[in-house]
Every structure is written in C-alpha cells, then in structure tokens.
Amino acid sequence: MPKHSDLKPSTVTAQAMGARDPTTRAIIPPLIASAPYERSSDGSYPGGHSYTRDQNPTYKPCEKLLAHLEKGHEALLFSSGMAAAVTVFENLPFGAHVVIPEYMYWTLRLWLEEMSRKGRFVLDSSPNGDLDALREVIRPGVTKLVWVETPSNPTCAITDISGTVEVAHQAGARVVVDGTIATPVISRPLELGADMVMHSATKQLNGHSDVLAGVLITACDDEDWANIKQDRSIRGAVIGPFEAWLLLRGLRTLFLRVAKASETAQQIAEMLVEVPNVTEVFYPGLALHRGHDVALRQMHGGFGSIVSFRVDGYNEASRVVRALRVFRNATSLGGVESLVEHRAQVEGLQTNVPEDLVRLSVGIEDVDDLATDLKQSLMT
Numbered sequence: 434m435p436k437h438s439d440l441k442p443s444t445v446t447a448q449a450m451g452a453r454d455p456t457t458r459a460i461i462p463p464l465i466a467s468a469p470y471e472r473s474s475d476g477s478y479p480g481g482h483s484y485t486r487d488q489n490p491t492y493k494p495c496e497k498l499l500a501h502l503e504k505g506h507e508a509l510l511f512s513s514g515m516a517a518a519v520t521v522f523e524n525l526p527f528g529a530h531v532v533i534p535e536y537m538y539w540t541l542r543l544w545l546e547e548m549s550r551k552g553r554f555v556l557d558s559s560p561n562g563d564l565d566a567l568r569e570v571i572r573p574g575v576t577k578l579v580w581v582e583t584p585s586n587p588t589c590a591i592t593d594i595s596g597t598v599e600v601a602h603q604a605g606a607r608v609v610v611d612g613t614i615a616t617p618v619i620s621r622p623l624e625l626g627a628d629m630v631m632h633s634a635t636k637q638l639n640g641h642s643d644v645l646a647g648v649l650i651t652a653c654d655d656e657d658w659a660n661i662k663q664d665r666s667i668r669g670a671v672i673g674p675f676e677a678w679l680l681l682r683g684l685r686t687l688f689l690r691v692a693k694a695s696e697t698a699q700q701i702a703e704m705l706v707e708v709p710n711v712t713e714v715f716y717p718g719l720a721l722h723r724g725h726d727v728a729l730r731q732m733h734g735g736f737g738s739i740v741s742f743r744v745d746g747y748n749e750a751s752r753v754v755r756a757l758r759v760f761r762n763a764t765s766l767g768g769v770e771s772l773v774e775h776r777a778q779v780e781g782l783q784t785n786v787p788e789d790l791v792r793l794s795v796g797i798e799d800v801d802d803l804a805t806d807l808k809q810s811l812m813t
C-alpha cells in the first residue's frame with residue numbers, strides 16, 4: 434500500500450485513508466456504540482480507549498482523514514459546528530479581546546454578542562477581508578483571537594487568509610478560520626498560516642443532510658490544543674458513534690460532490706448576473722466579485738456551492754423563494770440537494786444581511802433543472 438502522502442487527496446478520501454476493521458479486515462470500519470472499554474488486570478486500557486466521552490474508535494478514521502486533508506497535526510470531532518466554534522472561544526481567558534468579521538454565521542455572531550454583553554469577551558468586528566480595518570481594531574499584545582469565515586455565510590465575502598495571519602500574528606493574536614463553505618477540497622487555511630480550522634461537518638463534509646457534526650483541526654500540538662481536547666472530553670460535546678460512521682461514509686465522496694456542486698454554482702451565478710430583476714450576485718468565482726483576485730489565490734478547483742443574490746426588496750425575495758420548485762426552502766447548506774433561503778426572513782430583526790438577499794445552496798442535480806427553476810421563479 435503506497436504512503437498516503439504519495440497519493441492524491443481524492444484517492445486517500447475515497448478510501449478513507451485505508452480505514453478497515455483490524456479483526457475481520459472488513460473494508461468499511463464498524464460502528465462501535467460501546468461507551469465503556471474493558472481494563473486489563475493491571476488497570477490499563479489495552480484497546481487504547483476508556484470511555485466514549487473522551488474518544489470512541491468510530492471517531493478516529495474521520496479525525497485522521499480530516500487532519501490529513503487540512504494538513505494539520507490533529508482533528509477533533511464535535512457534536513456540531515457550533516459546539517466546535519464555542520469550544521475555541523470558551524478556552525480564551527475571561528475578558529479576552531477578539532475580532533470577528535462583520536458577516537459570519539449568524540448564530541455564532543449572536544452568541545458572541547450575547548457573551549460580550551455579559552463581559553465574557555471584548556468584541557470588535559471588522560469588515561470581511563479589509564486588512565486596513567483589521568489593523569485599526571486589533572490591539573497588539575492584547576487581542577487573543579481573530580476569527581475568519583471565508584467565504585462567509587451568506588454574503589460569500591472573501592478574506593485573505595495569509596494577509597490576516599500576518600496582521601494577527603504580528604499583534605500576538607491567533608487566527609481560526611471557519612472553512613465550512615470552502616471545505617479542504619478548495620482551500621486549506623493551515624497551509625496559509627492559520628492556527629486552527631473549524632468546519633460545520635453537517636454541511637458539505639457529510640453532504641447528505643443527515644448528520645449534525647463539527648470539527649476543529651489544529652496546525653500544531655500546543656497548550657491551546659491540549660485545553661480544547663480536555664474541554665471536549667470533560668463537557669462531552671462529542672459526536673455520536675452513528676453520526677461519526679455516517680460522516681465517514683459521506684466524506685468518501687467529498688471530492689466528487691464539491692467539484693460537481695462548485696461547477697454548477699459557477700454556472701448558476703453566471704446565469705443570475707444576466708437576469709434583469711436580479712440586482713446583485715455574490716459568488717467568489719465571478720470576476721466582478723470584490724474578493725475574486727484573493728479567491729483565485731487561495732481557492733483551488735472551484736469556489737464552493739453557495740451563491741447568494743439580491744432582488745428588489747423583502748417581499749420580492751420572499752416571493753421568489755416561494756415560487757421555486759426544484760430548490761427546497763430549508764435551513765442548511767452543503768447537501769446533495771439544492772436548498773434556498775430568504776435569510777432576512779429567517780434571521781429576523783437581528784439580521785445584518787440585505788433584506789432582499791436570497792441564499793442558494795447548490796447541490797448535485799442537473800444544472801439545467803436548477804437554472805430553469807430559478808428563471809421561472811425570477812421572471813414571473
């Protein structure tokens with residue numbers, strides 16, 4: 434068997450890094466539901482596991498594969514993307530100064546704002562991708578963390594990861610990137626100097642909309658990582674073994690799904706630009722996108738499956754979403770089936786996205802069916 438480092442990531446992923454059951458040599462590793470693991474007479478754990486809140490053998494193949502794909506030191510699965518993200522913030526000292534982007538996953542932003550009102554963090558936000566604005570808000574020697582989300586959900590804003598790392602590291606702050614939308618197929622923030630990557634594995638990593646999961650991948654084994662590991666083991670924000678098993682099954686087709694969805698998303702975005710009642714299209718693969726040049730540098734093999742666009746007002750956005758027949762109106766993204774959402778309707782008064790923004794999560798269906806559906810809903 435060749436070394437994984439000699440094989441292409443798509444090969445390693447399809448074969449789940451050669452994971453198999455060591456006893457039966459089954460090619461698909463088994464689902465191990467057991468919470469406890471037997472000690473030997475000297476009190477040690479010969480199987481390497483003690484209790485599932487700490488580790489379960491079913492997590493391991495996913496964690497190894499995700500660490501390999503991100504070129505990181507180690508990965509840890511969590512019960513959700515939010516659980517993974519919150520663990521990073523909860524391990525900062527009380528009152529820590531953190532910088533977040535203006536546009537980011539809204540539930541995390543709401544939680545951070547709530548926590549900062551309670552004094553847990555001192556929060557500053559800075560426009561996505563604006564390095565001069567970041568230089569203004571960052572406090573050298575004080576700021577602990579710069580959080581990046583690129584592309585951002587749902588505005589598809591692009592942040593220059595290596596530029597951000599340079600500014601943050603000079604100030605003594607760490608950089609953690611929410612790479613959910615890009616996936617490690619398209620960009621690998623650790624290679625660009627980030628300290629940690631986070632994903633909602635609920636999305637394209639699993640790809641089948643039937644698992645809630647999150648993952649953190651660290652560039653190196655340091656004190657922060659040790660604290661995060663201990664935190665997961667103590668609080669038990671762990672994924673269930675069945676979810677971990679499903680996640681590995683989904684991961685095997687990651688490269689195919691990401692390539693197909695990105696190619697279709699590009700075509701949909703180009704089509705939307707030509708539709709008269711679409712006032713703005715947000716997709717990093719479009720030459721007119723503000724972050725296109727940076728996206729060309731740090732995204733490879735596509736620009737992701739999320740396309741957002743604006744129409745003329747809240748009511749029109751709501752009408753367009755209701756008129757779609759192939760895109761299903763539901764919360765989430767990154768599945769094989771295409772979904773749509775009128776974000777302002779979902780986020781309510783607390784939203785900071787334009788009231789007429791419609792977010793598409795492009796799946797793997799035939800592009801003609803998706804394009805026809807959009808045209809009929811927009812042009813009626």
Ligand SMILES: Cc1ncc(COP(=O)(O)O)c(C=O)c1O
Pocket residue numbers: 513514515516538582586611613614632633634635636645646647765766
């Ligand atoms: C970019 C991004 N980050 C994090 C999350 C949170 O992930 P989860 O729903 O798995 O908790 C989401 C969920 O939509 C997301 O879109």
